[in-house]
Amino acid sequence: MIDPPAVQTTISHHLLLCATPTKEKCCDPTTGIATWNELKRVIRELGLEKTNRPEGIVLRSKVDCLRICERGPVLVVWPDGIWYTDVTADKVEPIVQQHIVQQKPIRQWIYKMTPFRTMSSADE
Numbered sequence: 509m510i511d512p513p514a515v516q517t518t519i520s521h522h523l524l525l526c527a528t529p530t531k532e533k534c535c536d537p538t539t540g541i542a543t544w545n546e547l548k549r550v551i552r553e554l555g556l557e558k559t560n561r562p563e564g565i566v567l568r569s570k571v572d573c574l575r576i577c578e579r580g581p582v583l584v585v586w587p588d589g590i591w592y593t594d595v596t597a598d599k600v601e602p603i604v605q606q607h608i609v610q611q612k613p614i615r616q617w618i619y620k621m622t623p624f625r626t627m628s629s630a631d632e
């Protein structure tokens with residue numbers, strides 16, 4: 509029987525990147541794939557996918573559209589609900605280092621903020 513590691517592991521962040529949209533609305537696919545490849549490299553090199561990371565693992569997903577559809581590549585960081593636009597490959601390492609590792613989002617690159625409701629506010 510195979511253990512499902514994601515179920516047994518704490519998740520610190522989930523990064524969703526619109527990088528290669530099929531309708532090419534927010535960015536050129538060449539730009540997008542460069543950003544996606546850099547995101548994979550940086551997360552791997554910083555050890556953020558290790559299941560024994562005390563803060564939890566960092567998941568990454570390439571998505572088709574995040575419904576911004578301009579100024580791509582678009583990156584949303586959950587659970588913080590912070591959206592970055594114009595995320596070219598050169599911005600990936602600063603975002604991961606400062607936002608994910610140091611817990612200091614890069615304010616000047618934020619497009620919008622949409623935090624989740626907390627359980628207590630959802631019950632109200």
Ligand code: FES
Nearest residue numbers: 526534573574577
């Ligand atoms: S196509 Fe990228 S956000 Fe919609």
